[in-house]
Amino acid sequence: MSNISNISNIFIKTENLCFSYDNDGEEKVPAIKNASIEIEAGSYVAVLGHNGSGKSTLAKLLNMILLPTSGKIYINGRDITDPEMSEDDMFEVRRQIGMVFQNPDNQLVATVVEEDVAFGPENLGVPPEVIRERVAEALETVGMTAYARHAPHRLSGGQKQRVAIAGIIAMRPECIIFDESTAMLDPVGRKEVLQTIGRLNREAGITVLNITHYMDEAVLADRVIVINDGEIYMDGTPVEVFSQVDKLREAGLEVPQSTELLFRLNALGYEFAPGILTTDDCVAAILAKLSRTE
Amino acid sequence: MLKDITLGQFFPGESYIHRLDPRTKIILTVFYIIITFSAKSIFSFAALFLSVVMIIGISKISFKTIIRGIRPVLYIMIFTMILNIFLTNGEDLLFHWKFIKIYKEGIITALLVLVRIIVLITGTSVFITYTTSPIQLTDGIERLFSPLKRIGVPVHDLAMMMSLALRFIPTLIEETDRIMNAQKARGADFSTGSLASRVRALIPIIIPLFVSAYRRAEELAVAMECRCYRGGEGRTRMKILTYGLNDFFAIFIFLLFLAAIILINIYAPGFKL
Incomplete structure (x- = not known):
């Protein structure tokens, strides 16, 4: 994004970030190479990349689950690669940047929904009355209030994932990273979770990083960052990124079906404007073209 | 088929037992185990059986759930029953064929041991797992044993x-x-x-x-x-865990029950284990 002028508005900033996994003496495989990105507070960013491209690694670097090999990371203006960082500072970073993972079963710690949501605030040492308020509020936000006393293993995948999101919201984060959070869900569950994500971004002003390999999810974001082999490969609005179909294919990625269709039609000589991403827009564009030719 | 196993599962609810402090429930469980093993007279076993039925009733856990919880130990129950029937010696011989002797006492003992196993499993699981959420249970254990932190x-x-x-x-x-x-x-x-x-x-x-x-x-x-x-x-x-009147009441009832069982053991006539 080129329109960033106000430095204080940037929530996440990385400078020449590098990371390689330790491979037991064998040669180290770099997972992130020289990544420099800036993410504005309140933005909705999709991070795309095929399996093993380093997108999950990037997420884990941002909330200090992994520590970078070299380079800098600034969260809210604070350098988190600073060796002076205390343990409390580290937990403050993790509070600010919540993370929702792929498998809902492996991130729920309690056998009752409300107790699970309370887990984060409890760890932060929030007083009991405040925890109650926050749990009620978080469940309300994700629309799971009616299930507060249910056992999570009886819920559907989408519901479990919304409980996991509530557990993060209850810690009052500024940013939430969704690490393929919809990958294990059925279409209904995916829709529920995506609607929740969109609402959090619009209504609560939470910065959202949605790591995904679903193109139609990336379309919902304000900005798309494509990672390929640990490098920032493309960065721009969904329209800018998805209009470069060839470049995406080189990175082993597909484009949304509508874009794909119009791309092929264009190859046959039709002239559709680039950057049509959703099914509705695609239908409208084709209808418009048809009525003109009639 | 494996989904039928209910051992170790929590059923949320609002019953009297659900509302007890987890520490109380741990203490009650220990009491209940002691009571179960102190029962000797056939009458104390009857009281024990009645108590477990009452506990299930108060907890509002369905009998179906309870039975499903017992099923995994069915073989152990059958095994102990057979052992007791064939290996107990007594006076009242009911059946004799070559070296196999079955006494009336053996059959009664087998039944009483059966009641003991059922009561033990059902009683402890109603208190500990069915009505106490794991987080509450953890809380209870942590608080109850927190003095041990001092010795590391x-x-x-x-x-x-x-x-x-x-x-x-x-x-x-x-x-x-x-x-x-x-x-x-x-x-x-x-x-x-x-x-x-x-x-x-x-x-x-x-x-x-x-x-x-x-x-x-x-x-x-x-x-x-x-x-x-x-x-x-x-x-x-x-x-936050707080002891209430309910907790003291429950512990009081259990102390009375223990005393009653011991008295029945001593004074009641009839068969004793």
Whole structure:
């Protein structure tokens, strides 16, 4: 994004970030190479990349689950690669940047929904009355209030994932990273979770990083960052990124079906404007073209 | 089929027993075990059986659930009954064939031991697992044993491990079911053949189960770290444990019950174990 002028508005900033996994003496495989990105507070960013491209690694670097090999990371203006960082500072970073993972079963710690949501605030040492308020509020936000006393293993995948999101919201984060959070869900569950994500971004002003390999999810974001082999490969609005179909294919990625269709039609000589991403827009564009030719 | 196992599962509710403090419930469980093993007279066993029926009634846990919870130990029950029937000596010989002698006392003993096992399993699971959420249970254990922290016992960590283990029982059962079905689809046979070959048939279930459990543990650990978990220090709780009148009342009732059982043992006529 080129329109960033106000430095204080940037929530996440990385400078020449590098990371390689330790491979037991064998040669180290770099997972992130020289990544420099800036993410504005309140933005909705999709991070795309095929399996093993380093997108999950990037997420884990941002909330200090992994520590970078070299380079800098600034969260809210604070350098988190600073060796002076205390343990409390580290937990403050993790509070600010919540993370929702792929498998809902492996991130729920309690056998009752409300107790699970309370887990984060409890760890932060929030007083009991405040925890109650926050749990009620978080469940309300994700629309799971009616299930507060249910056992999570009886819920559907989408519901479990919304409980996991509530557990993060209850810690009052500024940013939430969704690490393929919809990958294990059925279409209904995916829709529920995506609607929740969109609402959090619009209504609560939470910065959202949605790591995904679903193109139609990336379309919902304000900005798309494509990672390929640990490098920032493309960065721009969904329209800018998805209009470069060839470049995406080189990175082993597909484009949304509508874009794909119009791309092929264009190859046959039709002239559709680039950057049509959703099914509705695609239908409208084709209808418009048809009525003109009639 | 594996989904039927209810041992180690919590059923949320608002009954009197649900509302008791987890510490009280742990203490009551210990009492109940003591009571179960102090019952000697046939009348104290009757009282014991009545008490377990009452406890189930008060907890509002369905009898179907209770029976499903007992089913996994069915074989142990049958085994102990058979042992008791054939190995107890007495005076009233009912049946004699070659070296097999069955006495009336043997049959009564077998029935009483059966009642003891049922009461033990049902009583403890109603108090500890069915009506107490693992987090409450952990809380209770942590508080109850917190004096041990002074001599270096990692009470919080042990309690947390236990509650996570309980949390993952249904998940791992589901997983086992899935793996078994996957192996069956490839022609695995778990129900015929010699004991040795059946045990061998379990290996392709246990190995994937372990691998997946380790992967889950790893993911869970990362998820917990992301939610700022750093052990027991500085941690608060949403639900604060407080003893109420109810708790003292329940403990009082159990003390009375224990006294009653002992008195019945001493003074009641009839058969004694």
